[in-house]
Amino acid sequence: MSKNWPLWEVFIRAKNGLSHRHAGSVHAADAKMALEAARDTYTRRMEGVSLWVVPSAAIIASDPGDAAELFEPAADKVYRHPTFYSIPENIKNI
Amino acid sequence: MYTTELKDKNQKPQVAAVVEDPERLAAFEARVAADDFIEPKDWMPEAYRKTLVRQISQHAHSEIVGMLPEGNWITRAPSLRRKAVLLAKVQDEGGHGLYLYAAAETLGTSREEMIEALHSGRAKYSTIFNYPTLTWADIGAIGWLVDGAAIMNQVPLQRTSYGPYARAMVRVCKEESFHQRQGYEIMMALAGGTDAQKRMAQDALNRWWWPSIMMFGPPDENSPNTAQSIRWRIKRETNDELRQKFIDVTVPQAEAIGLTIPDADLKWNDARGSYDYGAIDWEEFYAVVRGEGPVAKERMQARVKAWEDGAWVRDAATAHAAKHEAREAAE
Ligand SMILES: [Fe+2]
Numbered sequence: 573m574s575k576n577w578p579l580w581e582v583f584i585r586a587k588n589g590l591s592h593r594h595a596g597s598v599h600a601a602d603a604k605m606a607l608e609a610a611r612d613t614y615t616r617r618m619e620g621v622s623l624w625v626v627p628s629a630a631i632i633a634s635d636p637g638d639a640a641e642l643f644e645p646a647a648d649k650v651y652r653h654p655t656f657y658s659i660p661e662n663i664k665n666i
Numbered sequence: 667m668y669t670t671e672l673k674d675k676n677q678k679p680q681v682a683a684v685v686e687d688p689e690r691l692a693a694f695e696a697r698v699a700a701d702d703f704i705e706p707k708d709w710m711p712e713a714y715r716k717t718l719v720r721q722i723s724q725h726a727h728s729e730i731v732g733m734l735p736e737g738n739w740i741t742r743a744p745s746l747r748r749k750a751v752l753l754a755k756v757q758d759e760g761g762h763g764l765y766l767y768a769a770a771e772t773l774g775t776s777r778e779e780m781i782e783a784l785h786s787g788r789a790k791y792s793t794i795f796n797y798p799t800l801t802w803a804d805i806g807a808i809g810w811l812v813d814g815a816a817i818m819n820q821v822p823l824q825r826t827s828y829g830p831y832a833r834a835m836v837r838v839c840k841e842e843s844f845h846q847r848q849g850y851e852i853m854m855a856l857a858g859g860t861d862a863q864k865r866m867a868q869d870a871l872n873r874w875w876w877p878s879i880m881m882f883g884p885p886d887e888n889s890p891n892t893a894q895s896i897r898w899r900i901k902r903e904t905n906d907e908l909r910q911k912f913i914d915v916t917v918p919q920a921e922a923i924g925l926t927i928p929d930a931d932l933k934w935n936d937a938r939g940s941y942d943y944g945a946i947d948w949e950e951f952y953a954v955v956r957g958e959g960p961v962a963k964e965r966m967q968a969r970v971k972a973w974e975d976g977a978w979v980r981d982a983a984t985a986h987a988a989k990h991e992a993r994e995a996a997e
């Protein structure tokens with residue numbers, strides 16, 4: 573009889589022009605109820621203009637143990653940043 | 667450029683067949699006029715959607731095809747530093763293409779349709795990428811001028827009215843900032859080098875200047891859809907306005923490193939507070955739009971070959987995913 577309701581991740585768009593941002597999660601029996609629960613839980617003070625709910629189980633997350641391998645290689649690629657290039661002061665708009 | 671309708675001059679403009687509900691249309695127009703953003707699930711007129719699909723996919727194609735002229739020099743970059751930098755830049759352009767394809771997909775077109783349109787020659791991309799990169803100095807000229815023009819064009823697009831496009835542009839502009847600097851740095855090094863190097867830099871500027879200022883598209887009087895695009899805030903400045911801005915900031919940059927802009931009519935106009943410039947050869951521009959650019963065929967051949975050569979990798983990935991799905995289902 574009692575089946576645990578699945579978990580849903582809630583994303584809110586604060587206003588048009590901005591992307592949806594993760595706000596938290598809710599438990600709900602189906603997608604429609606998840607939206608309703610998200611609305612009641614996370615947007616009681618005009619937090620947004622649009623909601624997304626995504627089954628938490630559908631999110632594939634990277635393993636924290638892999639973080640170094642995944643993200644550290646970017647650390648020594650300083651040439652991806654504009655400050656790496658020295659352009660004399662007198663040269664403008666570049 | 668990216669906000670320019672790249673069509674053959676003789677091609678008829680498409681007439682919107684759909685008659686929109688006047689009330690919805692009025693509400694839409696009011697929102698856009700108030701600088702509100704339109705998001706994928708919002709109602710929008712068909713012509714707005716069509717214009718965006720065309721513009722965003724052309725922009726995406728330009729980023730992807732734009733990898734080819736520079737990719738051509740990765741193995742021949744003069745130092746390991748220059749090679750790493752060029753590789754990083756080309757990699758960024760690939761990413762720009764992907765952000766933009768994804769933004770276009772929110773309008774109900776598929777990646778496959780867009781790629782098919784590019785490969786079959788139906789879709790256009792920026793005319794600039796149909797010119798050859800003959801020397802290392804061309805890589806400097808591209809970063810400085812072509813990315814410089816792209817930035818000029820893309821900065822106002824961060825406030826374009828369609829949310830996903832605007833957000834893609836924010837990301838692109840942030841990444842774009844090193845592209846122009848690395849190009850100018852190459853030009854600076856060559857311009858300060860031996861006589862031969864200096865000549866090489868000047869020659870690259872001579873060949874890339876006019877195509878670069880053509881990137882902004884036809885003059886405003888020959889750009890019939892600009893007014894509508896500006897009204898819908900898809901476009902925020904006209905072709906000629908952006909072109910003038912670009913010329914005004916670029917001329918002093920050339921002078922500072924002792925290079926000469928190849929335009930005998932270029933002259934500072936005190937009254938206007940801008941440079942006057944010579945007549946642009948629009949016949950050349952329209953010829954390149956029609957597909958007659960010097961290396962247009964090579965570009966498309968390289969694109970299609972890359973796609974076809976990659977087919978086995980896509981097939982293998984699909985087969986691998988299917989195998990795992992079957993295995994999991996069996997468990
Ligand atoms: Fe780009």
Ligand SMILES: [Fe+2]
Binds near residue numbers: 729762816820
């Ligand atoms: Fe671009």
Ligand SMILES: [Fe+2]
Binds near residue numbers: 759813842845
């Ligand atoms: Fe770029």
